Amino acid sequence: MKKTVLFGALTVTGLVAGVASAATLDDVKARGTLNCGVSTGLAGFSVPDANGVWKGFDVGVCRALAAAVLGDPMAVEFVPTTGQTRFTALASGEIDILARNTTWTFSRDVDLKFxxxxxxxxxxxxxxxxxxxxxxxAKELDGATVCIQTGTTTELNLADFFRTNNISYEPVPIETNAEAQQQYLAGACDVYTTDASGLAATRATFENPGDHILLPEIISKEPLGPLVRHGDNEWADITRWTLNALIAAEELGVTSANVAELAAAPTDNPEINRLLGSEGELGAMLGLAPNWALNAIAAGGNYGELFEQNIGESTPIGLARGLNAKWTEGGLIYSPPFR
Amino acid sequence: MSTLTDPPTESFRLSQLIYDTRYRSITIQVVAFILILAGMAWLVNNTISNLQALGKDFNFGFLKNAAGYDINQMLIEYNNQMSHGRAAMVGILNTLLVAFLGCLTATVLGVFAGVLRLSKNWVVNKLMAVYVEAFRNVPLLLWIILIFAIMTESMPRPNDFRGEDATSSMILGDSVAVTNRGIWIPRVGFTNSISGQEAVAPTEGAVPLASGLFDWVVIFGVLGLSILAIRFIRRRADRIQEATGVRPVTWYQQIVLLFVPVGIALFALGATIVQPYLRGFNFTEGIHLRNSLIALWFALSLYTGAFIAENVRAGILAISKGQSEAAFALGLQPNRTMSLIILPQAMRVIIPPLISQYLNLTKNSSLAIAVGYMDVRATLGGITINQTGRELEGMLLLGGFYLVLSLLISGAMNLYNRSTQLQER
Structure with missing residues (x-):
């Protein structure tokens, strides 16, 4: 009996042991699907539709990556994670990429090894x-009960904000956005705080969105982006440049509608040619097919298209581009050159 | 001089290790021991190499860093500038609180339900059967979530208590507020508090009333001494009764001893009841029992109480019927029969399974995750791990804490068990 248990334990740890070593690209190719960590459901960013197909802005990044690496935007296994489980899921190798409204901070990048x-x-x-x-x-919120997702940067910002303004609050810790919505609507908390985009997305799903307002204060910088495990630079390069390809495509006027046509024959813009693989060998340098960026863009469109379809002003969420406009239009969205 | 010669001994052969029954058991034990050691070494080695592959080290220094997050229910002073270690301590105390309250309530419920299920009254008997079967056979998590949902969804909001046309009002003489954010009950404050320095928000025009640990130490210390004195009086009465056959009347001494010293202590400290009242967004003052605590506490008590009820019933049924018949024959009343004859014997059967129920309840308190109760799993094992990325260290500490707590509980209960066991001479 003792030995059976021992061998069982050995097998289990043996399986876990295999995770950290192998290259993520090889793993993904061998598996034939990309494991993508997303939220448990946030309208516009990552949420399954009526047919159970995941849709959203963060989902779009994963689909583009799957298209670039595997040639099939649907070859993605979505893993819903909470604020607390996401990092463990990524560090342990359960997911290959985390695209879950995650704020880029020093300690997550350096100390948590992502x-x-x-x-x-x-x-x-x-x-x-x-x-x-x-x-x-927000400064009138002294003594208010605040719903807050645990394990997030917003939890720390909230503590800082109330401390520096010398006012008190009662935190109600919750795990997921859905839980927060339920508690907030039931009146168990006066305030719900999270990223402004998340608030807009949550409010859009309310029965009477007009009954709720966003306060003018924005108390932190929350640069949200996809992340991968530290140490696998090839995989990090692939994900970084897939995201850049989507951003560059918007700047260069490459859309899901015209991408096939532009890729068919070399155009007069050499950067488009390099991006779409009709000139140079950028795909091979990444260890991918020459048409990797073509596939990525065709999957859900360029950055601007993804934005408009999922969270833009024509959707119920109705977010303006603002800071997220491309740099030529006064925003911060900027890709290094494809050269 | 004669020399003794040993009989020629058969030289030891290696095959004896397997075929000789004298050695075989030792061989098996040594082999199993080596295998287990090798397995453990491999696990440790594997952990170290995986940590290296992730570029992480193994140290507990993070416990000294500032936590940065707030906790809503604090039994000791804490703010977000204090360390992760302090936050873990707050969580540990919250776990201990719910475990203690849960064990207490579950025992009371369990003993009542267990005894009543043996009642000859059909209605009482069946009601208890329904309680036991319903709670024992539905997962605990569902009960926790159900109670929490009822509290949040169907109780009035603090705002409903406000203004002229308030739709809700406080109960029990305006002293208890039941809201969808929890229940506020009155607390005791001291005008001459020894140690308390809590920032207490006063009602309009009232003096702030503190209550500190030392105030309660004084009061419970006095109470403890009174109880010791009462026990001394009872023993003396027993001795006199055994010697003379007449029991001296002591009830007035006992009552005086129980109430007067504590009353004096309370008066000296200036004890006052502080009622909760509505201010700003929420009720303030008094004691705030949060929904998460209520849901967890009640669900744990009701669930574990159902198991304890069955233990109690089993214990009582284990006592032969002759015992109670003999007691009746001696002219003992039924309740005296229960407390003097049946229960002391039944305890021997009840206590061992009761220990494991207490352990279950304590460990089940980690289901706090479902309702956001800030226990040690949520602070050390949740937010701290998440903010520092120290999964291995945090989980080891968490596992170590539950292990030590369980061993302490079962150690204490084993001592109690020994005191109730049959004394053999």
Whole structure:
């Protein structure tokens, strides 16, 4: 009996032991699917639709990556993670990439041993309150009960904000956005705080979105982006440049509609040619097929298309581009050159 | 001089290790021991190499760093500038609190339900059967979530208590507020507090009333001394009764001893009842029992109470019927029969399974995750791990804590068990 247990334990640890060593690209290719960590459901960013197909802005990044690496945007296994489970899931190898409204911070990059490959949404932390509460500034929230997702940067910002303003609050820790929504609507907390984009997305799903307002204060910088494990530089390069390809495509006017046509024959813009593989060998340098960026863009469109379809002003979430406009239009979205 | 010669001994052969029954058992033990050691060494080695592959080291220095997050229920002073170690301590105390409250309530519930299930009254008997079967056979997590959902969804909001046309009002003489954020009950404050320095928000025009640890140490210390004195009086009465056959009347001495010293202590400290009242967004003052605590506490008590009820019933049924018949024959009343004859014997059967129920309840308290109760799993094993990335260290500490706590509980209960066991001479 003792020995059976021992061998069982050995087998289990043997399986776990295999994780950290092998190259993620080889693993993904051998598996034939990409394991992508997403949220447990945040409208516009990552949420399954009526048919159970994951849709959203963060989901779009994973689909583009799967298209670039495997040639099939649907070859993605989505793993819902909470604020608390996401990092363990990535560090242990359960997922290959985490695209879950995750803020790029020093300690996560350096101490937690992850690599952020870029920023796909520049955000900041906001507060949502019911209009009936009659509050117009976050500084009037002394003594309020605040719903907060545990294990997030927003939890730390919240503590800092109330401490520096010398006011008190009662935190109600919750695990997922859905739970927060339920508690907030039931009135178990006065305020819900998270990234402003998340608040807008959550409010869009309410029965009466007009009854709730976002307070004017944005109390932090929240650059949200996909991240991978530290130490596998090839994989980090692939994810970084897939995201850059989507951003560059918007700047160069390459859309999901015209990408096939532009790739068919070399154009007069050499950067488009290099991006789409009709000139140079950028794909081979990444260890991917020459048409990797073509596939990535065709999967869900370029950065601007993903934004408009999922969270843009034409959607119920209705976020303006703002900081997330491309750099030529006064925003921060900028890709290094494809050269 | 004669020399003794040993009989020619058969030289030891290696095959004896397997075929000779004298050696075989030792061989098997040595082999198993080596295998287990090798397995453990391999596990440790594997952990170290995996940590290296991830570029992580193994140290507990993070416990000294500032935690940065706030905790809503604190039994000791804490703010977000204190260390992760302090936050873990707050969590540990919250775990101990819910475990203690849960064990207490579960025992009371369990003993009542167990005894009543043996009642001859059909209605009482069946009601208890329904309670036991319903709670024992539905997962604990569902009960926790159910109680939590009822509290959050169907109780009035603090705002409903406000203004002229308030739709809700406080109960029990305006002293208890039941809201969807928890229940506020009155607390005791001391005008001459020895140690308390809590920042207490006063009602309009009232003096802030503190209550500190030392105030309670004084009061419970006095109470403890009174109880010791009462026991001394009872023993003396027993001795006199055994010697003379007449028991001296002591009830008034006992009552005086129980109430007067504590009353004097309370008066000296200036004890006052502080009622909760509505201010700003929430009720303030009094004691705030959060929904998470209520849901966890009640669900754990009701669930474990159902198991304890069955233990109690089993213990009582284990006592032969002759015992109670003999007691009745001696003219003992039924309740005296229960407390003097049946229960002391039944305890021997009840206590061992009761220990494991206490352990279950304590470990089940980590289901706090479902309702956001800030126990040690949520602070050390949740937010701290998440903010510092120290999964291995955090989980080892967490496992170590539950192990030590369980061993302490079972150690204490084993001592109690020994005191109730049959004394053989």
């Amino acid at each position: 690599d952020f490959v870029g920023v796909n949404y520049y955000d900041g932390q906001g507060f949502m309150v019911p209009k009936a509460l009659g509050v117009s500034s």
